[in-house]
Amino acid sequence: MQDVIIVGGSFAGLTAAMQLGRARRKVSVLDTxxxxxxxxxxxxxxxxxDGTPPGDLLARARAQVEHYPTVxxxxxxxxxxxxxPDNFAITTEDGASLEGRxxxxxxxIVDHFPAIPGFAECWGKTVIHCPFCHGYEVAGQRWGLVYSSPMSLHGPVLYANWTDDITLFLDGHEIIEQERSKLDKRGVKIIDAKLKSIRHDNGQLHSVATEDGQQVELEALYAHPRNHPSADLHAQLGLDMTETPTGTMIAVGDMQATSRPGIYxxxxxxTAMHxxxxxxxxxxxxxxxxLQSMMG
Ligand SMILES: Cc1cc2nc3c(=O)[nH]c(=O)nc-3n(C[C@H](O)[C@H](O)[C@H](O)COP(=O)(O)OP(=O)(O)OC[C@H]3O[C@@H](n4cnc5c(N)ncnc54)[C@H](O)[C@@H]3O)c2cc1C
Structure with missing residues (x-):
């Protein structure tokens, strides 16, 4: 019996594993x-x-975590x-069973790419979700934003930190006249039509085509596809969930506790902050x- 089973061995899971390993707790981290x-x-x-390839970062993290003999x-x-609590069992696809307190x-989470030709190929390269992660490198250039929810209207205000050349693609959605004129005053170009395709070269964006025949040349396109949890263990456990503009997340309280005792x-x-x-x-x-829940 392990003290803790962690499902997911990336940035969140490995950080938890390191902290627990340093507290000399017996931990198993399951990861795909x-x-x-x-x-x-x-x-x-x-x-x-800053600037490290994500795979290198995780490889280094895994090596450091593995250094702890109880992990x-x-x-x-x-x-x-x-x-x-004190007796959870997790089954893996290949039939193994791991037990933990x-x-x-x-x-x-998994991102759902819209069925726009070129979107998936550019994702993470020039079609991006977060200006803090990948905005500095394309500052001052031509940016686009695909509208996905009313939250998208905050995008152009935030993006003004990086560029004053912003096109908002409403992609067939409607916005009220008041919002439209606010954006207009900020110099944001608005295109109402639905997106048709993304022209690119190995993920390097050239332009976005809309269904009404417009072609807009851009260096970066921001998009927030719907996402959903990568597995369904939370559903099996009947955990409380919470809605966010991009998807449904597990609801957590103090110290990342979920609605079921023993499950964090x-x-x-x-969170919607990724x-x-x-x-x-x-x-x-x-x-x-x-750790706190296992003390005393
Ligand atoms: C294209 C892109 C670029 C980004 N760039 C940056 C950036 O530059 N800087 C930044 O700070 N953030 C960036 N982010 C955000 C960052 O990637 C996430 O916030 C971060 O990866 C979240 O870490 P996590 O551990 O919660 O989940 P993840 O990194 O998604 O890891 C989840 C892990 O769980 C595993 N897993 C899933 N299902 C199972 C299962 N059933 N059993 C076992 N294991 C399972 C997966 O294989 C994966 O290893 C970027 C996001 C995207 C989409």
Missing amino acids: GLNRNRYAAHAHNILGH QLVQGKAIAIAGE RVILAYG AAGDLT SVTFASNSGSMAAMGV
Whole structure:
């Protein structure tokens, strides 16, 4: 019986594992190796690691975590979970069973790419979700933003930190006249028509074509596709969930505790604010929550 089973061995899961390993707790980390930022050549805005390829960052993290003798990294996909505090069992796709007193869910989310030719090929290169991660490199250039929810209207205000050349693609959505004139005053160009395709060269964006025949040349296109959790263990456990503009997340309270005793959750799975630093922070917090729940 392990003290903790962590499902997901990326930024949130490995941070929790390191903290628990340093507390000499017995931990197993189950992972399928599909970190969300694997599409990007470099990760940014991570103190001490700015510009490092995400795969290199995680390889180094795994080596450091594995150094702790009570931590075991297991390659495998968790498919089922059952049990109660002090006695949880997780089954993997290849039939193994791991038992633990506590569980941290850190299996991240999956982005649903819209069926626009070129979108998937450019994702993480020039079609990007976050200006803090990948905005500095294209500052001062021509940016586009695909409208996906009323939250998208904050985009042009934020993006003004990086560029004054912004086109908002409403992609067939309607916005009220008041919002339209606010954007107009800011110099934001608005295109109402639906997106048709993205012209690119190996993921390097050239232009966006709309269904009404317009072609807009751009260096970067911001987009926030709908996402959903990468696994369904939270549903098997009947955990409380919370809605965000881009998808449904696991609801967490103090120290990343979920609605079920003994189950903690961390990383992108628990927030609409997605970054390596946020994921690591919540992984660390979940480890503290787990430790606290096992004391006394
Ligand atoms: C294209 C792109 C670029 C980004 N660039 C940056 C950046 O430059 N800087 C930055 O700070 N943030 C960046 N982000 C955000 C960052 O990638 C995420 O916030 C971060 O990866 C979240 O970490 P996580 O541990 O919660 O989840 P993830 O990194 O998604 O990891 C989840 C892990 O769980 C595993 N897993 C899933 N299901 C199972 C299962 N059933 N059993 C076992 N394991 C499972 C997966 O294989 C994966 O290893 C970027 C995101 C994207 C989409």
